[in-house]
Amino acid sequence: xxxxxxxxxGSPDEDKIIIFARRHWASYLGQFFLSVFLxxxxxxxxxxxxxxxxxxxxGIALHFWTIGxxxxxxxxxxxxxxxxxxxYYDVYILCRDEIIDIHQIGFFGRTTTQISxxxxxxxxxxxKGIFPTLFGYGNVIVExxxxxxxxxxxxxxxxxAIPRPQEFAAKVMQIHNEVIQKQNLDRPTGQGEGTIPxxxxxxxxxxxxxxxxxxxxxxxxxEKDKDEMxxxxxxxxxxxxxxxxxxSSWDRKEKANDDEVEANALxxxxxxxxxxKPVVHDTPSAEVQSATKEEGEISQEELDKGGEIKLx
Amino acid sequence: xxxxxIVWLIFLFGFIIFNAYxxxxxxxxxxxxxxxxxxxxxxxxxxxxxxxxxxxxxxQLDWNTQVFNLESLNL
Numbered sequence: 001x002x003x004x005x006x007x008x009x010g011s012p013d014e015d016k017i018i019i020f021a022r023r024h025w026a027s028y029l030g031q032f033f034l035s036v037f038l039x040x041x042x043x044x045x046x047x048x049x050x051x052x053x054x055x056x057x058x059g060i061a062l063h064f065w066t067i068g069x070x071x072x073x074x075x076x077x078x079x080x081x082x083x084x085x086x087x088y089y090d091v092y093i094l095c096r097d098e099i100i101d102i103h104q105i106g107f108f109g110r111t112t113t114q115i116s117x118x119x120x121x122x123x124x125x126x127x128k129g130i131f132p133t134l135f136g137y138g139n140v141i142v143e144x145x146x147x148x149x150x151x152x153x154x155x156x157x158x159x160x161a162i163p164r165p166q167e168f169a170a171k172v173m174q175i176h177n178e179v180i181q182k183q184n185l186d187r188p189t190g191q192g193e194g195t196i197p198x199x200x201x202x203x204x205x206x207x208x209x210x211x212x213x214x215x216x217x218x219x220x221x222x223e224k225d226k227d228e229m230x231x232x233x234x235x236x237x238x239x240x241x242x243x244x245x246x247x248s249s250w251d252r253k254e255k256a257n258d259d260e261v262e263a264n265a266l267x268x269x270x271x272x273x274x275x276x277k278p279v280v281h282d283t284p285s286a287e288v289q290s291a292t293k294e295e296g297e298i299s300q301e302e303l304d305k306g307g308e309i310k311l312x
Numbered sequence: 313x314x315x316x317x318i319v320w321l322i323f324l325f326g327f328i329i330f331n332a333y334x335x336x337x338x339x340x341x342x343x344x345x346x347x348x349x350x351x352x353x354x355x356x357x358x359x360x361x362x363x364x365x366x367x368x369x370x371x372q373l374d375w376n377t378q379v380f381n382l383e384s385l386n387l
Contacts, residue, residue, distance in 0.1 A: 067370070070320065070362065078327070088348070
Protein backbone atom coordinates (compact mmCIF):
# COMPACT_ATOMS: atom_id res chain seq x y z
CA UNK A 1 0.00 0.00 0.00
CA UNK A 2 2.99 2.27 0.03
CA UNK A 3 2.68 3.25 -3.60
CA UNK A 4 -0.70 4.96 -3.20
CA UNK A 5 -0.53 8.67 -2.43
CA UNK A 6 -4.26 9.18 -1.94
CA UNK A 7 -6.91 7.74 0.37
CA UNK A 8 -7.43 3.99 -0.01
CA UNK A 9 -8.81 1.39 2.40
CA GLY A 10 -6.10 0.70 4.95
CA SER A 11 -4.33 4.05 4.58
CA PRO A 12 -4.17 6.63 7.41
CA ASP A 13 -6.68 8.92 5.65
CA GLU A 14 -9.16 6.16 5.00
CA ASP A 15 -11.97 8.14 6.62
CA LYS A 16 -12.04 10.53 3.65
CA ILE A 17 -13.42 7.77 1.45
CA ILE A 18 -17.14 7.89 0.81
CA ILE A 19 -17.49 5.23 -1.86
CA PHE A 20 -14.92 2.60 -2.85
CA ALA A 21 -16.00 0.65 -5.91
CA ARG A 22 -14.50 -1.87 -8.31
CA ARG A 23 -15.76 -2.88 -11.69
CA HIS A 24 -18.78 -5.13 -11.54
CA TRP A 25 -17.97 -8.86 -11.79
CA ALA A 26 -20.41 -9.26 -14.67
CA SER A 27 -18.14 -7.12 -16.83
CA TYR A 28 -15.47 -9.84 -16.44
CA LEU A 29 -17.76 -12.62 -17.75
CA GLY A 30 -16.56 -12.28 -21.32
CA GLN A 31 -12.92 -12.73 -20.39
CA PHE A 32 -13.82 -15.53 -18.02
CA PHE A 33 -15.55 -17.54 -20.74
CA LEU A 34 -12.68 -16.85 -23.10
CA SER A 35 -10.26 -18.19 -20.50
CA VAL A 36 -12.34 -21.33 -20.02
CA PHE A 37 -12.43 -21.82 -23.79
CA LEU A 38 -8.67 -21.46 -24.09
CA UNK A 39 -8.16 -24.02 -21.32
CA UNK A 40 -10.61 -26.55 -22.71
CA UNK A 41 -10.05 -26.12 -26.47
CA UNK A 42 -6.74 -28.07 -26.79
CA UNK A 43 -8.14 -30.98 -24.83
CA UNK A 44 -11.12 -31.18 -27.17
CA UNK A 45 -8.88 -30.97 -30.25
CA UNK A 46 -6.53 -33.67 -28.98
CA UNK A 47 -9.40 -35.96 -28.02
CA UNK A 48 -10.96 -35.54 -31.45
CA UNK A 49 -7.61 -36.13 -33.20
CA UNK A 50 -6.90 -39.25 -31.10
CA UNK A 51 -10.23 -40.74 -32.12
CA UNK A 52 -9.36 -40.18 -35.77
CA UNK A 53 -5.82 -41.55 -35.50
CA UNK A 54 -4.32 -43.20 -32.43
CA UNK A 55 -0.75 -42.70 -33.72
CA UNK A 56 -0.56 -39.00 -32.89
CA UNK A 57 1.28 -39.66 -29.60
CA UNK A 58 3.73 -42.21 -30.95
CA GLY A 59 7.49 -41.62 -31.30
CA ILE A 60 8.90 -38.18 -31.55
CA ALA A 61 5.45 -36.59 -31.78
CA LEU A 62 5.01 -37.05 -28.07
CA HIS A 63 8.01 -34.80 -27.41
CA PHE A 64 6.44 -31.99 -29.42
CA TRP A 65 3.05 -32.48 -27.78
CA THR A 66 4.58 -32.36 -24.30
CA ILE A 67 6.68 -29.26 -24.88
CA GLY A 68 3.96 -27.51 -26.87
CA UNK A 69 1.14 -28.13 -24.42
CA UNK A 70 3.34 -27.16 -21.48
CA UNK A 71 4.21 -23.81 -23.04
CA UNK A 72 0.62 -23.25 -24.20
CA UNK A 73 -0.93 -23.80 -20.78
CA UNK A 74 1.69 -21.68 -19.01
CA UNK A 75 0.99 -18.77 -21.39
CA UNK A 76 -2.80 -19.16 -21.08
CA UNK A 77 -2.57 -19.30 -17.30
CA UNK A 78 -0.53 -16.12 -17.32
CA UNK A 79 -3.06 -14.47 -19.66
CA UNK A 80 -5.92 -15.39 -17.31
CA UNK A 81 -4.09 -14.00 -14.29
CA UNK A 82 -3.18 -10.73 -16.05
CA UNK A 83 -6.76 -10.33 -17.28
CA UNK A 84 -8.07 -10.79 -13.77
CA UNK A 85 -5.59 -8.29 -12.32
CA UNK A 86 -6.62 -5.78 -15.02
CA UNK A 87 -10.26 -6.25 -14.03
CA TYR A 88 -9.78 -6.34 -10.25
CA TYR A 89 -7.62 -3.27 -9.97
CA ASP A 90 -9.94 -0.98 -11.92
CA VAL A 91 -10.90 0.96 -8.83
CA TYR A 92 -13.00 4.08 -8.31
CA ILE A 93 -12.73 6.03 -5.08
CA LEU A 94 -15.10 8.87 -4.21
CA CYS A 95 -13.67 11.19 -1.56
CA ARG A 96 -14.90 14.42 -0.05
CA ASP A 97 -12.95 16.61 -2.44
CA GLU A 98 -12.00 14.41 -5.38
CA ILE A 99 -12.78 11.41 -7.52
CA ILE A 100 -9.92 8.92 -8.03
CA ASP A 101 -9.97 6.59 -11.01
CA ILE A 102 -7.34 3.82 -11.13
CA HIS A 103 -7.18 1.98 -14.44
CA GLN A 104 -4.89 -1.06 -14.37
CA ILE A 105 -3.34 -2.36 -17.60
CA GLY A 106 -1.71 -5.77 -17.06
CA PHE A 107 1.14 -6.17 -14.64
CA PHE A 108 3.09 -3.08 -15.55
CA GLY A 109 0.64 -0.41 -16.63
CA ARG A 110 -1.59 1.86 -14.54
CA THR A 111 -3.35 5.16 -15.13
CA THR A 112 -4.43 7.12 -12.07
CA THR A 113 -6.73 10.09 -12.53
CA GLN A 114 -7.72 12.45 -9.72
CA ILE A 115 -10.61 14.77 -10.49
CA SER A 116 -11.21 17.69 -8.19
CA UNK A 117 -14.79 18.19 -7.10
CA UNK A 118 -14.54 21.86 -8.00
CA UNK A 119 -13.92 20.92 -11.64
CA UNK A 120 -16.97 18.72 -11.86
CA UNK A 121 -19.73 20.36 -13.86
CA UNK A 122 -22.10 17.58 -14.79
CA UNK A 123 -22.49 13.89 -13.99
CA UNK A 124 -24.54 11.40 -15.95
CA UNK A 125 -25.09 7.67 -15.60
CA UNK A 126 -25.99 5.16 -18.26
CA UNK A 127 -27.06 1.54 -18.18
CA LYS A 128 -27.13 0.03 -21.67
CA GLY A 129 -27.69 -3.56 -22.65
CA ILE A 130 -29.24 -6.72 -21.26
CA PHE A 131 -26.48 -7.78 -18.91
CA PRO A 132 -25.92 -4.31 -17.40
CA THR A 133 -29.65 -3.96 -16.79
CA LEU A 134 -29.89 -7.48 -15.40
CA PHE A 135 -26.93 -7.21 -13.06
CA GLY A 136 -27.29 -3.51 -12.24
CA TYR A 137 -24.08 -1.96 -13.47
CA GLY A 138 -23.24 0.75 -15.98
CA ASN A 139 -21.12 3.77 -16.80
CA VAL A 140 -20.83 7.13 -15.13
CA ILE A 141 -19.67 10.08 -17.22
CA VAL A 142 -18.17 13.00 -15.33
CA GLU A 143 -17.92 16.25 -17.26
CA UNK A 144 -15.32 18.63 -16.01
CA UNK A 145 -14.02 22.06 -16.78
CA UNK A 146 -10.67 21.68 -18.41
CA UNK A 147 -8.53 19.18 -20.21
CA UNK A 148 -8.53 15.43 -19.79
CA UNK A 149 -4.97 14.73 -20.85
CA UNK A 150 -2.15 17.06 -21.70
CA UNK A 151 -2.82 18.89 -24.94
CA UNK A 152 -6.09 17.07 -25.52
CA UNK A 153 -9.31 18.92 -24.77
CA UNK A 154 -11.57 16.11 -23.62
CA UNK A 155 -13.33 17.12 -20.45
CA UNK A 156 -15.29 13.89 -20.02
CA UNK A 157 -14.15 11.09 -17.75
CA UNK A 158 -15.67 7.66 -18.17
CA UNK A 159 -16.12 5.48 -15.10
CA UNK A 160 -16.92 2.13 -16.71
CA ALA A 161 -18.91 -0.85 -15.45
CA ILE A 162 -19.50 0.47 -11.96
CA PRO A 163 -22.18 -1.09 -9.75
CA ARG A 164 -25.27 1.12 -9.16
CA PRO A 165 -24.15 3.97 -11.40
CA GLN A 166 -27.19 6.14 -10.58
CA GLU A 167 -26.34 6.08 -6.91
CA PHE A 168 -22.72 6.94 -7.62
CA ALA A 169 -23.66 9.84 -9.90
CA ALA A 170 -26.15 11.23 -7.37
CA LYS A 171 -23.56 11.03 -4.63
CA VAL A 172 -21.00 12.85 -6.77
CA MET A 173 -23.42 15.72 -7.37
CA GLN A 174 -24.38 15.89 -3.73
CA ILE A 175 -20.76 16.18 -2.63
CA HIS A 176 -20.04 18.64 -5.44
CA ASN A 177 -22.86 20.91 -4.23
CA GLU A 178 -21.63 20.66 -0.65
CA VAL A 179 -18.11 21.63 -1.68
CA ILE A 180 -19.40 24.57 -3.71
CA GLN A 181 -21.50 25.84 -0.82
CA LYS A 182 -18.71 25.33 1.65
CA GLN A 183 -16.37 27.48 -0.41
CA ASN A 184 -19.06 30.12 -1.10
CA LEU A 185 -18.80 29.67 -4.83
CA ASP A 186 -22.55 29.75 -5.44
CA ARG A 187 -22.89 33.56 -5.51
CA PRO A 188 -25.17 34.78 -8.33
CA THR A 189 -22.63 37.42 -9.43
CA GLY A 190 -18.92 36.92 -9.42
CA GLN A 191 -15.98 39.23 -9.12
CA GLY A 192 -14.34 39.84 -12.42
CA GLU A 193 -13.98 42.06 -15.40
CA GLY A 194 -17.23 43.42 -16.71
CA THR A 195 -19.24 42.61 -13.56
CA ILE A 196 -20.46 45.06 -10.94
CA PRO A 197 -19.59 43.93 -7.40
CA UNK A 198 -22.46 44.38 -4.92
CA UNK A 199 -22.29 47.73 -3.13
CA UNK A 200 -20.15 49.49 -5.68
CA UNK A 201 -23.00 51.73 -6.90
CA UNK A 202 -24.04 54.52 -4.51
CA UNK A 203 -27.52 55.96 -3.98
CA UNK A 204 -27.04 58.74 -6.49
CA UNK A 205 -26.40 56.27 -9.23
CA UNK A 206 -22.73 57.04 -9.48
CA UNK A 207 -20.53 54.05 -9.92
CA UNK A 208 -17.60 53.87 -7.57
CA UNK A 209 -15.84 51.61 -10.01
CA UNK A 210 -14.27 53.88 -12.56
CA UNK A 211 -13.99 51.06 -15.10
CA UNK A 212 -17.76 50.71 -15.49
CA UNK A 213 -19.41 52.14 -18.58
CA UNK A 214 -21.84 55.07 -18.05
CA UNK A 215 -25.53 54.24 -17.84
CA UNK A 216 -27.56 54.44 -20.97
CA UNK A 217 -30.56 56.70 -21.34
CA UNK A 218 -32.89 53.69 -21.06
CA UNK A 219 -31.27 52.53 -17.80
CA UNK A 220 -31.62 56.03 -16.34
CA UNK A 221 -35.31 56.15 -17.31
CA UNK A 222 -35.96 52.77 -15.67
CA GLU A 223 -34.30 53.89 -12.43
CA LYS A 224 -36.24 57.12 -12.40
CA ASP A 225 -39.54 55.20 -12.78
CA LYS A 226 -38.54 52.92 -9.92
CA ASP A 227 -37.87 55.84 -7.60
CA GLU A 228 -41.19 57.43 -8.43
CA MET A 229 -43.10 54.21 -7.81
CA UNK A 230 -41.48 53.76 -4.40
CA UNK A 231 -42.41 57.33 -3.30
CA UNK A 232 -46.04 56.86 -4.40
CA UNK A 233 -46.33 53.55 -2.51
CA UNK A 234 -45.07 55.09 0.72
CA UNK A 235 -47.54 58.00 0.44
CA UNK A 236 -50.54 55.67 0.10
CA UNK A 237 -49.68 53.93 3.40
CA UNK A 238 -49.88 57.20 5.39
CA UNK A 239 -52.58 57.71 8.05
CA UNK A 240 -55.42 59.76 6.61
CA UNK A 241 -55.93 61.70 9.89
CA UNK A 242 -52.67 63.47 9.58
CA UNK A 243 -51.95 66.05 6.95
CA UNK A 244 -48.28 65.46 6.77
CA UNK A 245 -47.16 62.12 5.27
CA UNK A 246 -45.17 59.97 7.68
CA UNK A 247 -42.07 59.29 5.71
CA SER A 248 -39.71 58.82 8.64
CA SER A 249 -39.74 56.46 11.59
CA TRP A 250 -39.39 59.33 14.03
CA ASP A 251 -42.78 60.70 12.90
CA ARG A 252 -44.37 57.32 13.48
CA LYS A 253 -43.00 57.06 17.03
CA GLU A 254 -44.27 60.48 17.94
CA LYS A 255 -47.77 59.59 16.76
CA ALA A 256 -47.68 56.31 18.70
CA ASN A 257 -46.96 58.22 21.91
CA ASP A 258 -49.90 60.50 21.28
CA ASP A 259 -52.18 57.52 20.75
CA GLU A 260 -51.09 55.97 24.02
CA VAL A 261 -51.77 59.12 25.98
CA GLU A 262 -55.23 59.36 24.47
CA ALA A 263 -55.99 55.74 25.34
CA ASN A 264 -54.86 56.31 28.95
CA ALA A 265 -57.10 59.33 29.28
CA LEU A 266 -60.15 57.30 28.25
CA UNK A 267 -59.41 54.55 30.79
CA UNK A 268 -58.59 56.84 33.71
CA UNK A 269 -60.62 60.07 33.32
CA UNK A 270 -59.11 61.56 36.47
CA UNK A 271 -55.79 61.31 34.81
CA UNK A 272 -56.78 63.04 31.62
CA UNK A 273 -54.11 65.43 30.45
CA UNK A 274 -54.69 69.03 31.33
CA UNK A 275 -53.96 71.68 28.86
CA UNK A 276 -52.72 69.06 26.51
CA LYS A 277 -49.98 67.90 28.81
CA PRO A 278 -49.80 64.15 29.26
CA VAL A 279 -49.73 62.76 32.81
CA VAL A 280 -47.55 59.74 33.37
CA HIS A 281 -48.21 57.44 36.36
CA ASP A 282 -45.95 54.62 37.38
CA THR A 283 -48.76 52.79 39.21
CA PRO A 284 -52.53 53.36 39.34
CA SER A 285 -54.10 54.79 42.56
CA ALA A 286 -55.37 52.59 45.40
CA GLU A 287 -59.01 53.04 44.39
CA VAL A 288 -58.22 51.87 40.89
CA GLN A 289 -56.29 48.95 42.22
CA SER A 290 -59.11 47.74 44.47
CA ALA A 291 -61.64 48.22 41.69
CA THR A 292 -59.66 46.11 39.30
CA LYS A 293 -58.48 43.52 41.80
CA GLU A 294 -59.26 39.98 40.78
CA GLU A 295 -59.92 37.06 43.07
CA GLY A 296 -56.74 35.77 44.59
CA GLU A 297 -54.75 38.80 43.55
CA ILE A 298 -52.63 40.53 46.19
CA SER A 299 -52.88 44.36 46.29
CA GLN A 300 -49.99 46.72 46.81
CA GLU A 301 -51.51 47.85 50.15
CA GLU A 302 -51.47 44.34 51.47
CA LEU A 303 -47.95 43.87 50.36
CA ASP A 304 -46.91 47.08 52.12
CA LYS A 305 -48.56 45.90 55.33
CA GLY A 306 -46.57 42.69 55.24
CA GLY A 307 -47.59 39.78 57.46
CA GLU A 308 -48.87 36.42 56.53
CA ILE A 309 -50.30 35.92 53.14
CA LYS A 310 -52.92 33.24 52.88
CA LEU A 311 -52.88 31.21 49.72
CA UNK A 312 -55.78 29.26 48.42
CA UNK B 313 15.54 -33.20 -29.77
CA UNK B 314 17.82 -31.86 -27.13
CA UNK B 315 17.44 -28.47 -28.77
CA UNK B 316 13.72 -28.60 -28.10
CA UNK B 317 14.44 -29.30 -24.46
CA ILE B 318 16.84 -26.38 -24.26
CA VAL B 319 14.23 -24.08 -25.82
CA TRP B 320 11.72 -25.24 -23.28
CA LEU B 321 14.12 -24.65 -20.40
CA ILE B 322 14.97 -21.12 -21.64
CA PHE B 323 11.27 -20.37 -22.01
CA LEU B 324 10.65 -21.64 -18.49
CA PHE B 325 13.46 -19.54 -17.07
CA GLY B 326 12.17 -16.34 -18.71
CA PHE B 327 8.59 -17.18 -17.74
CA ILE B 328 9.50 -17.66 -14.08
CA ILE B 329 11.41 -14.36 -13.92
CA PHE B 330 8.57 -12.50 -15.65
CA ASN B 331 5.97 -13.93 -13.30
CA ALA B 332 8.10 -13.42 -10.22
CA TYR B 333 8.33 -9.69 -10.95
CA UNK B 334 4.66 -9.58 -11.90
CA UNK B 335 3.59 -11.18 -8.64
CA UNK B 336 5.87 -8.78 -6.75
CA UNK B 337 4.17 -5.79 -8.51
CA UNK B 338 0.73 -7.19 -7.78
CA UNK B 339 1.63 -7.77 -4.15
CA UNK B 340 2.93 -4.22 -3.74
CA UNK B 341 -0.30 -2.66 -5.03
CA UNK B 342 -2.57 -4.60 -2.73
CA UNK B 343 -5.43 -2.80 -1.05
CA UNK B 344 -6.83 -3.72 2.33
CA UNK B 345 -9.53 -6.37 2.05
CA UNK B 346 -8.86 -7.50 -1.50
CA UNK B 347 -8.68 -11.10 -2.71
CA UNK B 348 -5.27 -10.87 -4.36
CA UNK B 349 -3.66 -13.13 -1.77
CA UNK B 350 -5.90 -16.09 -2.54
CA UNK B 351 -5.74 -15.54 -6.28
CA UNK B 352 -1.94 -15.34 -6.30
CA UNK B 353 -1.79 -18.53 -4.26
CA UNK B 354 -4.07 -20.35 -6.70
CA UNK B 355 -2.07 -19.01 -9.63
CA UNK B 356 1.25 -20.17 -8.19
CA UNK B 357 -0.18 -23.58 -7.37
CA UNK B 358 -1.47 -23.91 -10.96
CA UNK B 359 1.91 -22.84 -12.36
CA UNK B 360 3.75 -25.34 -10.19
CA UNK B 361 1.28 -28.06 -11.18
CA UNK B 362 1.74 -27.46 -14.92
CA UNK B 363 5.53 -27.22 -14.67
CA UNK B 364 5.61 -30.32 -12.46
CA UNK B 365 3.48 -32.43 -14.80
CA UNK B 366 5.49 -31.23 -17.80
CA UNK B 367 8.75 -32.02 -16.06
CA UNK B 368 7.49 -35.48 -15.10
CA UNK B 369 6.50 -36.27 -18.68
CA UNK B 370 9.70 -34.81 -20.15
CA UNK B 371 11.83 -36.88 -17.79
CA GLN B 372 10.17 -40.06 -19.10
CA LEU B 373 10.98 -39.28 -22.75
CA ASP B 374 14.15 -40.13 -24.71
CA TRP B 375 15.67 -36.87 -25.81
CA ASN B 376 18.61 -38.49 -27.59
CA THR B 377 16.38 -39.37 -30.54
CA GLN B 378 17.34 -37.70 -33.82
CA VAL B 379 14.70 -35.34 -35.30
CA PHE B 380 15.32 -36.18 -38.95
CA ASN B 381 15.35 -39.95 -38.46
CA LEU B 382 12.35 -40.95 -40.55
CA GLU B 383 12.15 -44.43 -39.04
CA SER B 384 11.46 -43.06 -35.58
CA LEU B 385 8.43 -41.09 -36.84
CA ASN B 386 6.39 -44.29 -37.33
CA LEU B 387 4.19 -42.67 -39.98
